[in-house]
Amino acid sequence: MMGKAVRERFEELKKNALKDFPGMDGKKGITIYVGTATCGRSAGSLEVLSSFEDILKTLNIEARIVQVGCHGHCYAEPMAVVSKPGWPPIMYGYLTPNRAQILIRRFFNEEDPALEWALGAMEENDIVPTVYETPRWSRERRWLLKNCGCIDPEDINHYIAVSGYEGLTCALKIEPLEIIEEIKKAGLRGLGGAGFDTWKKWDICRDAPEFPKYLICNADEGDPGAFMDRTILESDPHSIIEGMIIAGYAIGAESGYIYVRKEYPQAVSVLTTAVYQARELGLLGKNILDSKISFDIKINQGAGAFVCGEETALIASIEGKRGMPNPRPPYPANRGLWGKPTLINNVKTLASIPKILVYGNEKVSSVGMEGCMGTAVFALAGKIKNAGLVEIPFGTTLREIIFDIGGGVPPIIKVSNVAGELPKTIKKQFKAVQIGGPSGGCLPESLLDTPVCFDTIVETGAIMGSGGMVVLDEDNCAVETARYFLEFTQKESCGKCTFCRIGTKHMLNILADITQGAGIMEDLDLLEELAETVKQGSLCNLGKTAPNPILTTLCYFREEYEAHILDKRCPSLECKDLIAYYIIPEKCQRACDACVGSCPTEAIYTRRDRLKAIDQEKCVKCANCMDACPAQYDAVIKISPISQLPESEPRDDNRSN
Amino acid sequence: METLSLTINGKEIVAEKGKKVLWAALENGIFIPHLCSAGENSLPFGGCRLCFVEVEGKKEPVASCTEEVTDGMIVNTRTASVLRLVRMAFELIMSRHPIICRECPANKKCALQDISREMGFKLKPKKLPQILPDLPVDDSHSLFTYNPNLCVLCGLCVYICNEIVKEAILDFNFRGFITKVGTFQNRPLAKAKCNSCLKCVEACPVGALSRK
Structure with missing residues (x-):
């Protein structure tokens, strides 16, 4: 119905976006992509970034530096991809400000790409092996993370240039029920953890008779040791916004909320920029892409409660109440935010939506296993x-x-x-x-x-x-x-x-x-x-x-x-109350004093035979002596249960320690 | 009004459509322990976890305050799996509640004593050690006293203050085990601009809020 106008408007946006997009192929000159998501920053990528800027200025090299998100290789941060005409784009890891300078000097003055710091090339070529051959990349199927680390998350044109908002264009061509059918065929399940069929949730919410309806993106990721949502929020925010617009169209909601935890300041700032830019280009607000669809997003910051990841508590929190869960049913799909039908989906679920519409359900459901299709x-x-x-x-x-x-x-x-x-x-x-x-x-x-x-x-x-x-x-x-x-x-x-x-x-x-x-x-x-x-x-x-x-x-x-x-024994020797540190006399070296200085409580003393021993009364079990004891002696061990500790040898009274 | 019939503990009962099992049972003289429910017309709070019943066809016991009656429903309030949960819930509540009935202002009109009598549960927890808080008693208000140590966190006072009286003086403070009912920033009640309607005191099922 409105397919043609929408497509035209999208093509126009894409043409515009491509003008400015550097691309990885180096056709638009030298480009350096530095990963500056939270993981990169904590490893020092901002210092690496300014080091790149300095050296390029000193050497008078005209290059463009783009701040991108995270590839997911947090272990190798700070990371950068250097794209130089005549060479494939090469990904470097474990950078330091110093290495960044040396890298640029070698690569640009001596045509030596410093491959010892490279993780691999980002494109097939006959000079440098690609990252895709490494065990990690070859087993991965990067759909959700496809753009992470490759585009500037704070520039909507980058997203559009890599076919972003294409899914929305496809969605606006078809009827809402067809979208839900597509999601159903793709076998998408809630990636927030519960694994509830996404299409069912959408269907219930769409069928609910009350209006208005609301859509909430649950970005209150709070598990210790989990940071998937953060990376997507920081590296590819538009995929979430696009997914939300499509979901809003499918269920008939015109306003959406992103509930993101306050402890992700960078994600909040990236999202705010993304929503603003999408609004500027007419991708949010009234008559999206000149269609009859309207949708807008409000960002809501969580105040740091883990329980607000639970949907009913999350709704209470948005309503300004204490974040406490309520009994279900009624489920939010029937009675949620402000008592109206509300769809709540996780960041990854929503970010999957555009991909399903672009790739088609056959491709998505072709990977995975029965009952669980797609990627995780x-x-x-x-x-x-x-x-x-x-x-x-x-x-x-x-x-x-x-x-x-x-x-x-x-x-x-x-x-x-x-x-x-x-x-x-x-x-x-x-x-x-x-x-x-x-x-x-x-x-x-x-x-x-x-x-x-x-x-x-x-x-x-x-x-x-x-x-x-x-x-x-x-x-x-x-x-x-x-x-x-x-x-x-x-x-x-x-x-x-x-x-x-x-x-x-x-x-x-x-x-x-x-x-x-x-x-x-x-x-x-x-x-x-x-x-x-x-x-x-x-x-x-x-x-x-x-x-x-x-x-x-x-x-x-x-x-x-x-x-x-x-x-009273800890087999892993971790529980402090059940272990004791002990210096094995046979391994201890008379001439060595390494452990003595490392002890914060002066618990280590010299025995009459001039070997070292630990005063258990004073020991706070900090493990410093164990780390300090040189590898060739390796004399400090942990003993559990404490009752097996050999009797302590008397102190040499002539010495102070 | 549409009515339907169900069986609770073998007794046939007629109830209105949309009614929750808890109220259908109570109206027919069948006791189901409960603390946090503010009545049939309010949304269930679901906090005390004492009103579990078994519904035939459901794998696990369900909270009767949130379960709507259905036609031909068969409910049991005293099966082994129900009692296991209810006993543990009661024991958990009592493990944080000092057993000082004789000094307590709610003695003989206390919901915990009622449950103990009706269900045959001992007040003193059998399996669990008591972890009693030592929170200061708020005696600042001229008409009533608030002793947070006796509070069972049923939330009735919070509900009444916010939803019925619409004064919003009381709410929950803190998280986890140390959650307590209190005023904004935990100020003394006398400084909280309370309108002294005393509805919260009337609602308190234990001796936490009591008239002076």
């Missing part, structure tokens, strides 16, 4: 070599994600103080992966061949959640991990319902007792009963999922709980 984005964190974001088709196994893509558990490297001696590498064993943050569970090695999908993960006792994956190694205690996550949920409980408010407190106390060696075996039964009843009885999903870390660790690592209780 995970945030790898914890004891993993290549932390960052990965986007993989559903059905990829956990082992592939952690070991092939993430590079597995990194070893500990200990430096020797003997000149010329190589550092000692201590390999660490994988222990578990915590999926789904504080609401998820700890899965052991035996479950690593589980294919990733909403349903298979639930079977293991964890949940897919928003996609945070925290890898634990042999030095992480299962009980302490459960305690850590429970402390988080207890603090973040809104206090409304009995089970979550008081039940989690009791569970936390029991876990704290166990980690301190004050647990008894009966505690485990009580813990299990509490966990089960809290899971069943809580009002909202925060409470219902809070016991998951306990239930899964009790199921897969019960022997660790028992060791803590029965032997």
